[in-house]
Amino acid sequence: MEHSVVSATKFNAWFGDNHAVKNVSIKIEKNQVVAVMGPSGCGKTTFLRCINRMHELIPGTKTEGSLKLYDDEIYSMNPIYVRYKIGMVFQRPNPFPNLSIYDNVVAGYKLNGLKMSKADMDVIVEKSLTSAALWNEVKDSLHKKGTFLSGGQQQRLCIARAIAMEPEVILFDEPTSALDPISTSSIETLFHELKTNYTLIIVTHNMQQAARVSDKTAFFYLGELVEFDNTKKMFTAPKDARTQNYITGRFS
C-alpha cells in the first residue's frame, strides 16, 4: 500500500450543482498503466483533471475528500508544483504553435523561466524525444515549428513535452481519439515503454485500447468508481453487473 503514487479516499468533485465524481477511493501503484473507462459523462475526465488540479480552473467547480500524491495531499500543495510532478497529455495534440519543436519539448522550463545551460537543454530534448519515439523523425528539423508535424507526431511531441519535466505521473485524456489507427498504435506501443519510468493514467473511450495497454482498469459509471481491478480480470470476470453490461456493449 505504501507504494501508491496516487491515492484517492472518498473523493468528490462538482461542476456547479452537478456532482461529477462521487465518493471515489482508489490506489494507483508506481510504474503501472491504469486505464480509466466508462461512458460519456461518467466523470472519468473530471477525475483525471482533479489529479493535476486542472479541474479547479473552470469557474464554479469544487472538490472534497482526500487525493494524495505519495503522502502529500494534492489539494494542500501548490498547484504549480502539482503540475510539475503530474504531467498531462490532452485529447487533441496541442503543441505551442509559436514555438519550434525544440522549444516545445523544453517549454515547461522555458515558459516557467527556469534557467538552464544550452548543453543541459540539448540533453533533455534528445532524451525526451527519444522516449517519445519521435527523435529519429525530427532530429533534423528541431527548429521547425511544432505544428508542421502530423497529428500523431504532434501528440508524441506533447508526450515528450510532458516527459521533459520528469514527472511522477503522466495523465492522458483520451490521447488517441483524434488520431488515425497507425498513430494510435505507435502511441499505444509507447505506453509500454513509458511505464518503466512513469506511472500512466489513461482515460479512454475505447475498450480494446484499455485491454491492450493497461495493467489495471477502473470503470466509472455515473460519477462512481464501480470497479477497479487487473485489466485481464475486468475483461474476463468482472464482479459488478454494470461493468459486465458495459464491456459486453449492453449500454454505452
Added chain:
Amino acid sequence: MDARIRIRNIKSIVFKSVIMFLAFLVTIPLIVILIYIIKQGVMQVNWHFLTNVPAPVGETGGGISNALVGSIIIVALSSVIAIPIGMLAGIYLSENPGTKLAHYSGLCVDILQGVPSIVVGIVVYFWVVKPLGTFSAISGSIALAMMMMPIVIRSTEQTLKLLPDTLKEAALSLGVPYHRVILKVIIPCGFSGILSGIMLSIARIVGETAPLLFTAFGNPYLSTAITKPMQSLPLLIFNYATSPYDDWHNLAWGASFILLMFVLILNISTKLITRKWNIQL
C-alpha cells in the same frame, strides 16, 4: 413553366449585376481622393518641404517639419498611453467573458468608440488643458489615446478569443503560472492580430483633427516640448487650408498627401504583417 424559369434566371442575373456594380462603386471614392490628393500634393513634397517650418505669408518655400515632428510625437505619446492599457483590458475581456465587469466594461468601450471626437476634445480641454493653464501636446495625446483605446481593446479581445482553450491548458498543465501563460503563450500566439489592431488604431487617430483643436492647438514653430502647444499634420491642414493664401493652400495639399500616404502604408503593412506572422494553429 419555361417562361417562369427564364424570369427567375433573369432576376438572378439582375441581382448579381446590381451587387457587382455596387461593390465596384464603393472603390470609387478612395480612387478619386487618391488621384486628387496626389495631383495636388505630390508636387509640393521635396526635401525642403519635409525639413522646414512653414514660411510666413508673402515668402515662398517653407515646409511642414513642425507638423511632421508634432504628429509623430503626439501619436507616439498616445500609443504609449493607449496600447498597454488597451491590451491589458482586452486580455481581461477575453479571459473573463462571463463577468459583470467584462460586460459593463465592454459596453463602455463600445460607447466610447462612438463618442464624437470633438466631444473627446472638449472633455480633455476641461480636464487637462484648463487645470494646466496651457494648450499642450500631452493633452492632445490624451484625447487621441481615448479614441485609440477602444480599437486596441476590442481587437485584442477578438484576437485572443479565437485562440483555442487547449493552448492555455497545455501551458497550465506544465505548471506555468497564469501571468506567464498570458505573457509567454497567449500574447505571442495572438501577436499578429494584436499588432494589426494597434496599427489600424494608429491609422485611425493620426488624421484626427477635432480632438486636437482645443488640446495640442497647433504651433507655427518647431517644438518638441510636450507641455507646450504643438503642431500636427491634421491641424496644419485645417488651419492652412482655411487661410486665404495660395502658398499656404499648397502646404496643406502637401501635408494631406503625406498624411494619406502614411495611412495607406500603415494599412497595407498591417495586411502584410497579418499574413506573414500569422501563427498556424
